[in-house]
Amino acid sequence: MVVQAGRCFIQEGAPAHDFYVLTGGRAKLFSLMPDGRRQIVGFAEVGDFLGLASSESYAFTAEALGEVTLCRFPHSAIDRLVERFPRLHGRLQQEASSELVKMQARLMLLGRKTARERLASFLVEQASPCCAHALKDEHGPLTLPLPMSRTDIADYLGLTIETVSRTFSLFRKEGLISIRGASSVTLLSPGLLSDMAGGIKRS
Amino acid sequence: MVVQAGRCFIQEGAPAHDFYVLTGGRAKLFSLMPDGRRQIVGFAEVGDFLGLASSESYAFTAEALGEVTLCRFPHSAIDRLVERFPRLHGRLQQEASSELVKMQARLMLLGRKTARERLASFLVEQASPCCAHALKDEHGPLTLPLPMSRTDIADYLGLTIETVSRTFSLFRKEGLISIRGASSVTLLSPGLLSDMAGGIKRS
C-alpha cells in the first residue's frame, strides 16, 4: 500500500482486522478525546509493526507524515507468517518488549517531568538514533532534523505549542541549543540536556 | 518465592536475569527519578507476568502490596517453557498486547486529562474488573475497595496526594461518590463518572 502525506490509514476505534509493517516513510500515532484533545502515543519508523495489539479495535489513529508505504496482513495470517519465517517470532517478541520499555519511560515523562525536562528528553530521544553514546561524553555540537511540527511535538509531550516554542527559545538563550528555521536544531551541550532530561540539575 | 509486604523483589536498573509470574497478592510497579519523584507504571495482579521486557535491565521496581507469592524463571528458560507448554505462547503475546493498549490509554490520561478526569478514570478502572458493563447503564451504586494508599493513587495518576484528596472531597460534595474510611468508595453515579473519565461533560 502507498499512503499520501496527511492521510490516516488506521482509524482509532475501527475494528482491528489487519496489522501493518511500515516499509517506507514515517507516521504519527495518536488518540483523540471527544473535545479534540490529542495525545501522540508514538512515531512509527521503517520496520515498525502497527496494530499488533490485537484487541477488538485499534487503540490509535495512524497518520502518514510525508508519503508512507506499508505491507498489510490480516491478523489471521500471523500464525502462517510466523510458521514460514521462524525468525519473525523473536522479532515480534522483541518489538513488543522494547515498545513497553519506551512506554514506561513515557509515563514518567508525562506524569512527573517539567516542561524543560520533557523537551530535553525529546531532543535526546531524537538524537539517540544518530549517536547513541556521544551524549554522555561531553562531546561537541550535534545537529538533528525535526521532521514534525511544533503541534506534533506538543501533543507528543503533553504540552501546548506555546510552551514548546517558549522552552525552545529558553534553551537557545541559555546556549543549550541553536535553531535553524524551526525544523533543524543543533544541540550545543548534549551532556547538559541529557542530565536535564533525567531530572539532574547541574549547578 | 514469598515476598513480605513492602519488600521490593525487582529493582529498577538491576540486570534483568529473570522474569516472574505473580501467583498471589498484588504489587506496585514504579520508576524513580534521582530527586525522588515517583511514577507508578502499573499494579500487578495474580497471573501477571513481570520483567518480560527483556532489555538489559529492569525498567521499574516492583514492591509487594501485602504478602506476595511468585514463580521466578531465568530468561533463558522462556524458550524451553514455551516448548513444553505451547499455549503459553499465545498467552505471552496476548499479555504484551493488552498491556500496550492499557499503556496508550495511560499516556492520554497523563498527557491530556485534568485531575477530575484522571480520578474518574481511576475509579472506573478499579470498578471495571468487578462489573464491566454496569457502568454505561445508569445502574445503581457500586462499592469498591481501594487497596492502595492516597500516595500510591497520586503517583499512579501523576498528581499529588493533596490534589487526589481534594478531588475525592469534591466528588463527594457533588454527590458522585460516598467515602467510607479512605479505603472504600461507593460510586453513586457510575455513568456520570464514566463520562467524565472520557472527557464528556454532561450539563
Added chain:
DNA sequence: CGCTCGTTTGATTACGGTCAATCCGCGTGG
C-alpha cells in the same frame, strides 16, 4: 507584492503544586 499558515512572543489566568495546619483512625500502653 501580499496572503496564508505555522511559529514566536507577550499578557493574563487558572489549575494543580507547595507549604503548613489540623483531623482522624488506629494501635499501644497506662
Added chain:
DNA sequence: CCACGCGGATTGACCGTAATCAAACGAGCG
C-alpha cells in the same frame, strides 16, 4: 477503658508553572 501518639488523610492559604487568549512575526507561494 480511655489517654496518648503516630501516620495517613483532609483542609486551608498561597504560589508557580504551564494554559489560554491575543497579537506580531516570518517563511513560502501564488
